Amino acid sequence: MAEFRMPSLGSDMEAGTLVEWLVKPGDWVKRGDIVAVIETQKGAIEIETFQSGQIEQILVNLHTKVPVGTPLALIRAEGEAKPGAAVAAPPPTAPAVPLAAPPLIRAPVAPPAPPPPVAPGAAARARASPAARRLAEAQGIDLSTVTGSGPAGAITYADVERRLGEAVAPPEKKRAPWLDLEAMRTAIAAAMARSKREIPHYYLEHQVDITACEQWLTQKNATLPPDNRLLIGALAIKAAALAARRFPAFNGFYRDNKFEPAPAVHVGVAIAIRGGGLAAPALRDADQLSLDDLMSRMRDLVQRTRAGRIRSSEISDPTITVSSLGERGVEVLYGIIYPPQVAIVGFGKTVVRPWVVDGAIGPRSVVTMTLSGDHRVSDGHAGALFLAEIGKLLQEPNKL
Amino acid sequence: MQQETVQSGTIETTYREAVREAIRDAIKRDERVFLMGEDVGRYGGCYAVTKGLLAELGPERIRDTPLSESGFTGAGIGAAMAGMRPIVELMTVNFSLLALDQILNNAATVRHMSGNQFGVPLVIRMATGAGRQLAAQHSHSLEGWYAHIPGIKVLAPATLEDARGMLWTALEDPDPVLIFENVMLYNMTGKLAADAGPVDIDRAAVRRPGRDISLVTYGGSLWKTLDAATALAAESIEAEVIDLRSLRPLDDATIMTSVAKTQRAVIVDEGWRSGSLAAEIAMRIVEQAFWALDAPIGRVCSEEVPVPYPSHLENATIPQASKIIAAAKTALGRA
Numbered sequence A: 001m002a003e004f005r006m007p008s009l010g011s012d013m014e015a016g017t018l019v020e021w022l023v024k025p026g027d028w029v030k031r032g033d034i035v036a037v038i039e040t041q042k043g044a045i046e047i048e049t050f051q052s053g054q055i056e057q058i059l060v061n062l063h064t065k066v067p068v069g070t071p072l073a074l075i076r077a078e079g080e081a082k083p084g085a086a087v088a089a090p091p092p093t094a095p096a097v098p099l100a101a102p103p104l105i106r107a108p109v110a111p112p113a114p115p116p117p118v119a120p121g122a123a124a125r126a127r128a129s130p131a132a133r134r135l136a137e138a139q140g141i142d143l144s145t146v147t148g149s150g151p152a153g154a155i156t157y158a159d160v161e162r163r164l165g166e167a168v169a170p171p172e173k174k175r176a177p178w179l180d181l182e183a184m185r186t187a188i189a190a191a192m193a194r195s196k197r198e199i200p201h202y203y204l205e206h207q208v209d210i211t212a213c214e215q216w217l218t219q220k221n222a223t224l225p226p227d228n229r230l231l232i233g234a235l236a237i238k239a240a241a242l243a244a245r246r247f248p249a250f251n252g253f254y255r256d257n258k259f260e261p262a263p264a265v266h267v268g269v270a271i272a273i274r275g276g277g278l279a280a281p282a283l284r285d286a287d288q289l290s291l292d293d294l295m296s297r298m299r300d301l302v303q304r305t306r307a308g309r310i311r312s313s314e315i316s317d318p319t320i321t322v323s324s325l326g327e328r329g330v331e332v333l334y335g336i337i338y339p340p341q342v343a344i345v346g347f348g349k350t351v352v353r354p355w356v357v358d359g360a361i362g363p364r365s366v367v368t369m370t371l372s373g374d375h376r377v378s379d380g381h382a383g384a385l386f387l388a389e390i391g392k393l394l395q396e397p398n399k400l
Numbered sequence B: 001m002q003q004e005t006v007q008s009g010t011i012e013t014t015y016r017e018a019v020r021e022a023i024r025d026a027i028k029r030d031e032r033v034f035l036m037g038e039d040v041g042r043y044g045g046c047y048a049v050t051k052g053l054l055a056e057l058g059p060e061r062i063r064d065t066p067l068s069e070s071g072f073t074g075a076g077i078g079a080a081m082a083g084m085r086p087i088v089e090l091m092t093v094n095f096s097l098l099a100l101d102q103i104l105n106n107a108a109t110v111r112h113m114s115g116n117q118f119g120v121p122l123v124i125r126m127a128t129g130a131g132r133q134l135a136a137q138h139s140h141s142l143e144g145w146y147a148h149i150p151g152i153k154v155l156a157p158a159t160l161e162d163a164r165g166m167l168w169t170a171l172e173d174p175d176p177v178l179i180f181e182n183v184m185l186y187n188m189t190g191k192l193a194a195d196a197g198p199v200d201i202d203r204a205a206v207r208r209p210g211r212d213i214s215l216v217t218y219g220g221s222l223w224k225t226l227d228a229a230t231a232l233a234a235e236s237i238e239a240e241v242i243d244l245r246s247l248r249p250l251d252d253a254t255i256m257t258s259v260a261k262t263q264r265a266v267i268v269d270e271g272w273r274s275g276s277l278a279a280e281i282a283m284r285i286v287e288q289a290f291w292a293l294d295a296p297i298g299r300v301c302s303e304e305v306p307v308p309y310p311s312h313l314e315n316a317t318i319p320q321a322s323k324i325i326a327a328a329k330t331a332l333g334r335a
Helices: A130-139 A157-166 A181-198 A211-222 A232-246 A291-306 A312-316 A380-393 B002-008 B015-029 B053-057 B069-081 B093-107 B160-172 B221-233 B252-262 B277-292 B311-317 B321-331
Strands: A002-005 A015-021 A034-040 A043-048 A053-058 A065-067 A071-076 A201-209 A252-255 A258-261 A267-269 A271-273 A277-279 A320-324 A343-347 A351-357 A360-374 B010-014 B033-037 B062-064 B085-092 B123-128 B153-155 B177-182 B189-193 B205-208 B213-217 B239-243 B246-248 B265-272 B298-302
Touching: A015 A043, A034 A071, A043 A312, A130 A157, A130 B277, A181 A277, A201 A380, A211 A232, A211 A360, A232 A267, A232 A291, A232 A320, A232 A343, A232 A380, A267 A291, A271 A291, A343 A380, A360 A380, B010 B015, B015 B033, B015 B053, B015 B085, B015 B160, B033 B069, B053 B062, B069 B085, B069 B093, B085 B093, B085 B160, B093 B123, B123 B160, B153 B160, B160 B177, B160 B189, B205 B221, B205 B252, B213 B221, B213 B252, B213 B321, B221 B239, B221 B265, B221 B321, B239 B252, B252 B265, B252 B277, B265 B277, B265 B321, B277 B298, B298 B321
Parallel strands: A267 A320, A320 A343, B033 B062, B033 B085, B085 B123, B123 B177, B153 B177, B213 B239, B213 B265, B265 B298
Antiparallel strands: A002 A071, A015 A034, A015 A065, A034 A043, A053 A071, A201 A360, A252 A258, A271 A277, A343 A360, A351 A360, B010 B189, B153 B246, B205 B239
């Protein structure tokens, strides 16, 4: 029997609140399935299971805040014997231990244990008045996050108003559901303060001619429907991912006074959220993805992040971060490393500059790349090579 | 003019006297108007509404009829079709059932059946309601039934002003108008403007403004509802009390405006619950103001039994302030 536990979605996370079960006892799940939604300072996160099997028992009720590591559910692997009715739920912190031997042959087949009660409201719709529903919908409030005070505990208009008052965020009317920007700001503050306190940053800057990328993109996009067109940002991420694979000192985690290089390259993409939030969820295995795949994953990621629904693995996985301020930004940005990562690559906006190519001056599209590196792990010399490698990769976009 | 109004001031009167004054005024004002019914002349009306009118206005205008509701209601319909403006008094709604065929099949349909050649400008007055220990056969509240019928108007004056003012406006109407006078109101005393006159008969009135819940009622239940609202205010619940005044047509706009503000409604109706006027009003609120609702709509109606004779059982059967308070609190989640 495997335990599905409250995951850690960042070094600053101590606890999470379970807000939605997407499975019930008896459901079959496979590795990677989303089984629950928990609320953290980063917003509501969809949690995947790493264990395939059948949900045996739900251990934590909705709207309960539990520490990281707390078992949330029991998952029985395929083929694993169903425990007898006498088996008690394991203590919350210890791994499941079978307490009784399998029933002997002479014993009649024990009736299956009654299914454990599902937390009330897990499947049922929230009881809410029409007025409350309309207000909640207009304001993007999820009714499952509102406590009812009306007849029979129903959610009333005033309850939604109260919830609105609690979730005071920047004067953004259209907020994504479940996205608590105030909490997110607190999380950013904690992570960035820790980074500047602990990580001795060094900064490098490198200007790259990306005219070749632009020309290649123009050609490529001419053949693609608008929804599938590539953006320069996808090329930048792919180049950074490929370079990170070749320079492992920039791809991994610094934990317990030592650097652990990561076996895969998961690029955290910094995504601004309207109203003042920021998240950098992972594009997993970005170095392995084709540009088309990478682009469509990126679109999906941006959309889900702004809607406040990021998967747990996407939050905790990034091994390096890429930040791009895009065309409306400035020319140079110096990033702050997101601990426990050890590097962040920045891309400024593309500007047309007089540039010497083959001994002649001509207008070229130039972008300024930066690297913020963790001096505990790498030195400027390695950083320079890493950054130059990204620049080199961007000269041959067709090979990305 | 203003001076005169101030000088004329108000008079202390009763609901009974206000109805009597309305009849007297109408008969004096329009020679086509006359009153007929059982015991309205010599006896002065079973609720003494017409006491003294026979002597004052004469037997042409105040006419005693045989005990034949169907007969004299039909006579009233015919007189109205022929150009008169009759007021037919049915002693109580309980006996009006004997005239139901005349009301439903003739009065309400003649304009339609005659291709608009005839109208029936008739007013039928009757007493309604329980509370006077008259037992099951004499305690009905059937105005909701009449409010079901297209072709007639149904009024429920609850105040002295409406008791005094609705009759004339009803007589002016080209079609039949039924006026239901709750038996518990006849003795109600209060101040009425000495120059009180006709009032509109197509709008509901907000008798007490409030922001927390709409209490929709009419007739005899209005005063119980206002008592409930006063008690609720002591618990910081501000109830808005709507007096329907007209049960057909219903003034949807006033109801919906109120519900849009308060987001909650309880309907108080002395009729039996099933198929009641309260059910109709609740459904209209659902149709027109569903998205404003913050709680299930509540109803305070009569218990579904023949109205008992013993006083304590009779009182337990029909709406009372305590039930209205409880229903309002339930809707507010404060039960």
